[in-house]
Amino acid sequence: MNSESLIASLGARLTPAESSLTEAAVALVARGPLNSPELVAQVCQAIGVSRALAESLARAILGHRPDVRQGPDGRWRVIAAQVVARPVARAADVAPDARVALPSAGMLRDAAAELPISSLRFAVVDVETTGGRPGHGDRITEIAIVRVHDGQIVDVYETLVNPECAIPPMITQITRITSEMVREKPLFASIAREVTDRLEGHIFVAHNASFDWRFVSHEVFRGTGHALDGTTLCTVRLARKVLPQLPRRNLDSVANYYAVDIPPHVRHRAAGDAIATAKVLIALLRDAAARDITTWGALDAFQRAGTSVAGRRKRSAVPAPVKHAGDGA
Numbered sequence: 001m002n003s004e005s006l007i008a009s010l011g012a013r014l015t016p017a018e019s020s021l022t023e024a025a026v027a028l029v030a031r032g033p034l035n036s037p038e039l040v041a042q043v044c045q046a047i048g049v050s051r052a053l054a055e056s057l058a059r060a061i062l063g064h065r066p067d068v069r070q071g072p073d074g075r076w077r078v079i080a081a082q083v084v085a086r087p088v089a090r091a092a093d094v095a096p097d098a099r100v101a102l103p104s105a106g107m108l109r110d111a112a113a114e115l116p117i118s119s120l121r122f123a124v125v126d127v128e129t130t131g132g133r134p135g136h137g138d139r140i141t142e143i144a145i146v147r148v149h150d151g152q153i154v155d156v157y158e159t160l161v162n163p164e165c166a167i168p169p170m171i172t173q174i175t176r177i178t179s180e181m182v183r184e185k186p187l188f189a190s191i192a193r194e195v196t197d198r199l200e201g202h203i204f205v206a207h208n209a210s211f212d213w214r215f216v217s218h219e220v221f222r223g224t225g226h227a228l229d230g231t232t233l234c235t236v237r238l239a240r241k242v243l244p245q246l247p248r249r250n251l252d253s254v255a256n257y258y259a260v261d262i263p264p265h266v267r268h269r270a271a272g273d274a275i276a277t278a279k280v281l282i283a284l285l286r287d288a289a290a291r292d293i294t295t296w297g298a299l300d301a302f303q304r305a306g307t308s309v310a311g312r313r314k315r316s317a318v319p320a321p322v323k324h325a326g327d328g329a
Helices: 005-008 021-029 036-043 051-062 105-110 169-175 188-199 207-224 237-242 249-257 270-290 296-304
Strands: 014-015 068-071 075-078 121-129 140-149 153-159 201-206 227-235
Touching: 005 075, 005 105, 005 188, 014 201, 021 036, 021 051, 021 068, 021 075, 021 201, 036 075, 051 068, 051 207, 075 207, 075 249, 121 188, 121 207, 121 270, 140 169, 140 188, 140 207, 140 270, 153 188, 169 249, 188 227, 201 207, 201 270, 207 227, 227 296, 237 270, 270 296
Parallel strands: 121 201, 201 227
Antiparallel strands: 014 227, 068 075, 121 140, 140 153
């Protein structure tokens, strides 16, 4: 497998909504019929979504299953008579010339570990939101994606987003984004493909990455019916390892250490914070290289040392809420 394929294997990508979401939904309707809002509320932990959106999400999760049907009453149920056992082919049944050795996830991971950090592509993301719970009504109001290749910022994407709900005054005080500013801006569903195109093949980076990943993956699933998968890198966690002498590793503290200026008028706005985080990432990788950490495997092991969750691959379209990090943005 060539290096481009290995680099792409680390990057973000869309995957079908099948897997754990579908399995959970099938298990639920097997216990009794459910309408789409009930199903989505339980499977996606998405409470209070519109009927139309719930129908769209339910179809994305279950519409392809031959053993599940939506009845005239709108409720989803398992149709036992439609269940067909799929025969499993044995290796001995396949002609020798038809067998293709595909690399396993473990093989890809091991091979990608040898990639030099300088060859990797990073997408540094920052989102502004109406609150902290994407599965319970909070939405994105602004998103920025700053792509970094070979230690250089190569492009910046930013847009305000109509969250389809009011922005709380407390949030406006922090971000200076008002409901009036976003009223005529695009819905996330209309930019979801552009966002995923920009993330594709790039390692997802953010300062307190779990927060931004949860919101982006949730909105991507709402907008496309597909899950966002990929590898993440958290600059908070990396800063804890590279800069243990700092009492705090929030964005202001780490940016100040590296003399990265964040003008007050762009602080707590997506592009301002994402550009600052990208510059911090470049500096952290430079300092890591000074410690002879020059490959993805070495960097991943370094940032994960002493913690069980950093750098894990995200696979759920709607990740479960996590505790806020004390060193967050």
